[in-house]
Amino acid sequence: MLVLSRRVGESVVIGAGTPDAVTVTVLEVRGDVVRVGIDAPRSVAVHRAELLAELADANADAASPSENTVASLSQALRERR
Amino acid sequence: MIAAMDIPAAGLVSSDVDSADVEVPVIVLVHPMPGFPDDARFALVRLDDDGLLHGLRSLDSEGLQFIVVPPGAFYPDYAPEIDDDTVADLGIERAEDVVVLAVVRAGATLAETTINLRAPLVLNTTTLRATQVILDDVDLPISAPLVA
Numbered sequence: 654m655l656v657l658s659r660r661v662g663e664s665v666v667i668g669a670g671t672p673d674a675v676t677v678t679v680l681e682v683r684g685d686v687v688r689v690g691i692d693a694p695r696s697v698a699v700h701r702a703e704l705l706a707e708l709a710d711a712n713a714d715a716a717s718p719s720e721n722t723v724a725s726l727s728q729a730l731r732e733r734r
Numbered sequence: 735m736i737a738a739m740d741i742p743a744a745g746l747v748s749s750d751v752d753s754a755d756v757e758v759p760v761i762v763l764v765h766p767m768p769g770f771p772d773d774a775r776f777a778l779v780r781l782d783d784d785g786l787l788h789g790l791r792s793l794d795s796e797g798l799q800f801i802v803v804p805p806g807a808f809y810p811d812y813a814p815e816i817d818d819d820t821v822a823d824l825g826i827e828r829a830e831d832v833v834v835l836a837v838v839r840a841g842a843t844l845a846e847t848t849i850n851l852r853a854p855l856v857l858n859t860t861t862l863r864a865t866q867v868i869l870d871d872v873d874l875p876i877s878a879p880l881v882a
Binding site: 695698700704705706707708709710711712713714715716717718722723726727729730731733734 | 765767768769770781782784786787789797798799800801819822823837838839840842843844847850852853866868876877881
């Protein structure tokens with residue numbers, strides 16, 4: 654892992670010279686919170702790592718229920734109407 | 735920014751994708767769903783007679799399917815705002831082309847079944863491009879009860 658020290662207002666560029674270059678700028682440091690600004694092209698999705706991990710888990714939990722599960726869900730929803 | 739309706743469009747939903755001679759509209763995810771980086775092509779299959787439960791079935795991985803529902807049927811006030819990047823990514827030109835679907839995790843009982851309101855699937859029915867949008871609203875749960 655590359656480790657860099659940066660001051661407020663300074664940036665790093667990832668993928669410089671490519672169409673996918675991303676610029677990360679340190680905006681503010683307050684206590685243990687660092688605010689960063691991320692300038693990325695639209696094709697590059699930027700998300701908080703923990704939210705992505707949570708979503709990946711949620712998607713994995715939801716994926717490929719058994720036919721029986723789908724049938725009982727369908728039945729339960731019908732009975733509710 | 736646009737508001738979206740949430741009723742799957744006719745002609746988009748297939749009743750059977752396993753039959754070889756039926757042409758199925760192929761939905762392409764412009765970004766993969768978190769956790770499923772290799773699955774880009776999906777078909778939407780009806781799973782019940784009420785038009786609530788649909789299967790979002792991967793055409794890239796055998797057996798991979800997500801249950802999706804129109805979220806408005808369960809959360810009538812749910813109206814996610816779709817950001818401009820998503821509008822551009824999906825080539826959205828008219829609000830009426832947009833369908834929002836939410837991923838359901840089927841539990842052992844209806845009470846244990848949850849719906850993901852934080853990351854709905856947004857689909858452009860004209861371009862057949864879709865993506866699982868991660869909404870900024872931290873109050874929207876990833877696992878809300880499907881029925882309260």
